[in-house]
Amino acid sequence: MKYALLVYTDQSSWQALSDVESARQRAEAMPGWNRLFEEIGKADPNVVSRELASASAAQVVRVVDGKTVVTDGPFAETKEVLGGVLVAELPDLDEAIRLAALVPAAEYGTLEIRPLSNR
Amino acid sequence: MSERLAEVYAEEWPRCVAILTRVLGDLERAEDAVQDAFATALEQWPQTRIPDNPGAWIVTTARNRAIDRIRRERVAAGKTALLARLESLPEDPDEMSSLPDERLALVFTCCHPALAADVQIALTLREVGGLTTSEIAAAFLIPEQTMAQRLVRAKRKIRTAGIPFRVPPGAILPDRIAAALRVLYLIFNEGYATSTGGVLVRRDLCAEAIRLTKLLCVLMPDEPEAFGLLALMLLQDSRREARLSAEGELVLLADQDRTLWDTRAIDEGLRMLARANALRRPGIYQVQAEIAAGHAQGSDAATIAFAYDALLRLDRSPVARLNHAVAVALAGDLERGLSLVEAVEGLADYRHYHAARADLLRRLGRGSEARRAYAQALKLTEDGPERRFLERRLSEASASLPE
Amino acid sequence: MEFMALVYDDPSGWDALSQAEQEAGYEMYMAVARDATAAGALVDGGALARTAAATSVRVRNGDALVTDGPYAEVKESLGGYYLFSCDSLEEAIAWAARIPSASHGGAVEVRPIRVDEEIVA
Numbered sequence: 001m002k003y004a005l006l007v008y009t010d011q012s013s014w015q016a017l018s019d020v021e022s023a024r025q026r027a028e029a030m031p032g033w034n035r036l037f038e039e040i041g042k043a044d045p046n047v048v049s050r051e052l053a054s055a056s057a058a059q060v061v062r063v064v065d066g067k068t069v070v071t072d073g074p075f076a077e078t079k080e081v082l083g084g085v086l087v088a089e090l091p092d093l094d095e096a097i098r099l100a101a102l103v104p105a106a107e108y109g110t111l112e113i114r115p116l117s118n119r
Numbered sequence: 120m121s122e123r124l125a126e127v128y129a130e131e132w133p134r135c136v137a138i139l140t141r142v143l144g145d146l147e148r149a150e151d152a153v154q155d156a157f158a159t160a161l162e163q164w165p166q167t168r169i170p171d172n173p174g175a176w177i178v179t180t181a182r183n184r185a186i187d188r189i190r191r192e193r194v195a196a197g198k199t200a201l202l203a204r205l206e207s208l209p210e211d212p213d214e215m216s217s218l219p220d221e222r223l224a225l226v227f228t229c230c231h232p233a234l235a236a237d238v239q240i241a242l243t244l245r246e247v248g249g250l251t252t253s254e255i256a257a258a259f260l261i262p263e264q265t266m267a268q269r270l271v272r273a274k275r276k277i278r279t280a281g282i283p284f285r286v287p288p289g290a291i292l293p294d295r296i297a298a299a300l301r302v303l304y305l306i307f308n309e310g311y312a313t314s315t316g317g318v319l320v321r322r323d324l325c326a327e328a329i330r331l332t333k334l335l336c337v338l339m340p341d342e343p344e345a346f347g348l349l350a351l352m353l354l355q356d357s358r359r360e361a362r363l364s365a366e367g368e369l370v371l372l373a374d375q376d377r378t379l380w381d382t383r384a385i386d387e388g389l390r391m392l393a394r395a396n397a398l399r400r401p402g403i404y405q406v407q408a409e410i411a412a413g414h415a416q417g418s419d420a421a422t423i424a425f426a427y428d429a430l431l432r433l434d435r436s437p438v439a440r441l442n443h444a445v446a447v448a449l450a451g452d453l454e455r456g457l458s459l460v461e462a463v464e465g466l467a468d469y470r471h472y473h474a475a476r477a478d479l480l481r482r483l484g485r486g487s488e489a490r491r492a493y494a495q496a497l498k499l500t501e502d503g504p505e506r507r508f509l510e511r512r513l514s515e516a517s518a519s520l521p522e
Numbered sequence: 523m524e525f526m527a528l529v530y531d532d533p534s535g536w537d538a539l540s541q542a543e544q545e546a547g548y549e550m551y552m553a554v555a556r557d558a559t560a561a562g563a564l565v566d567g568g569a570l571a572r573t574a575a576a577t578s579v580r581v582r583n584g585d586a587l588v589t590d591g592p593y594a595e596v597k598e599s600l601g602g603y604y605l606f607s608c609d610s611l612e613e614a615i616a617w618a619a620r621i622p623s624a625s626h627g628g629a630v631e632v633r634p635i636r637v638d639e640e641i642v643a
């Protein structure tokens with residue numbers, strides 16, 4: 001079954017960091033991410049994973065009366081925002097949970113696991 | 120006949136649902152098939168008599184019904200595969216002398232953390248307990264329709280989210296055992312609380328929780344916490360006749376008529392505790408059972424407080440810390456107990472926190488503070504013996520204590 | 523450049539549609555995927571099961587806390603994603619505009635993919 005692991009974090013404290021500090025924190029999280037990628041790669045070599053640019057760089061697209069309308073900013077104003085997506089073919093939910101718990105962001109954010117629906 | 124039938128249903132339902140789920144890989148389909156088989160049993164057995172191996176009869180009938188059902192479905196994902204798997208079961212009860220035991224996998228599936236707590240409870244009672252939807256609804260004072268929907272959604276989530284049907288592997292097994300025990304204890308506590316409200320249910324939830332925990336002990340004979348929980352439930356349940364006065368008012372432990380305590384339950388509880396201790400792996404339920412055993416055997420307050428110290432080392436949750444603080448107070452150090460209570464954070468919405476604080480303030484003669492604390496506890500307490508007890512305390516405190 | 527198009531819709535709106543309308547809707551979602559693939563612009567995509575099938579995981583103090591449900595209760599939930607590879611943001615927006623929820627009361631959020639050799643697998 002294919003699962004999406006959606007990485008939700010509170011980006012507000014992240015925005016406040018200096019470039020130097022944010023680079024340092026990213027470097028610190030590296031071993032954790034490497035371990036996660038190793039594990040998820042073993043489970044599904046075709047795993048798709050992407051980090052999203054910050055929510056402030058988002059654009060929301062709607063089509064109203066046939067016209068495309070684009071607004072700046074994220075779709076939802078929630079405390080935690082989507083920062084990354086991992087999609088992998090996994091045997092069951094327990095495996096998805098095990099891998100989600102390895103994502104470094106799980107320590108301060110929330111990993112939402114959603115099965116992909118067959119369409 | 121119908122009482123025997125009810126016994127058979129309760130005993131064989133989880134066994135058969137578990138086997139069919141293993142074979143079909145789908146709890147909902149398994150339940151439908153077993154339900155069909157029992158419906159047939161209810162029609163036939165009164166005439167023909169209950170078979171010697173009712174489980175085998177149900178499994179093979181369920182197998183045959185499921186095959187018919189799937190053949191009739193126009194579009195069924197993996198139809199051929201499902202039929203092949205069903206064909207692996209014998210067609211005839213006589214070919215099936217012993218049934219494989221898949222009940223443990225069923226317990227862990229129903230108690231999976233990806234399901235909400237109230238859903239875990241309902242599903243466990245339905246699938247492992249064999250209670251009907253309307254019995255469960257009645258036990259929780261919820262409309263039957265609501266409970267039915269809760270169960271349907273639960274089974275749908277198990278399927279769509281890919282909750283596996285199995286005993287969890289070693290790495291996560293301890294957490295999952297703790298989750299299962301938590302569900303059973305929640306069921307027990309629901310029964311323990313509603314009994315004081317005087318609500319009659321067809322299946323006493325406490326008895327059901329005890330029965331299911333006994334099953335878990337049979338399925339996991341090397342798990343000390345299962346025996347610890349069973350001991351705790353038996354020891355708590357032993358006091359049920361003494362907990363309410365003839366007028367239906369709450370009677371505190373210290374004031375209970377001990378001749379009303381169920382000595383058989385106490386003996387059984389103590390035996391289960393001994394079995395747990397023999398496995399030499401302490402845990403929170405075993406320690407709580409020690410405390411309950413202390414109460415049952417008339418241990419002094421200092422001994423009880425000592426046991427709460429042990430519990431605190433295993434469980435630092437706010438509720439455990441509150442119970443420890445109260446035990447310290449009751450062992451004689453009211454001031455220290457009160458300061459320990461007030462040091463616990465996060466229990467502002469927990470009625471027992473305010474009630475405990477009120478009680479200690481009352482004992483220390485601090486009237487107006489005690490009254491305020493009782494008032495806060497009352498805001499969080501529903502109608503029933505507990506509320507009436509607190510109201511009495513409040514009016515006593517208003518009458519007798521200085522400002 | 524890669525862009526993630528996050529599809530937001532109201533599941534109850536979808537449920538209110540007839541079978542035929544839903545089939546037509548699926549067709550439109552697939553058409554975008556097909557055309558984008560043919561243009562070499564689609565890297566990956568998928569529809570997500572409803573939030574009823576969601577499970578959340580948080581690790582606090584070394585313990586993995588698993589709960590039923592999505593990360594938060596929001597009225598319009600994430601229904602799917604398309605991962606586009608385009609020359610410009612404008613092109614990504616053009617693809618996003620073709621996604622049915624954009625014109626049927628929902629919205630599509632487009633976000634650039636962060637390129638960071640160290641983090642991206």
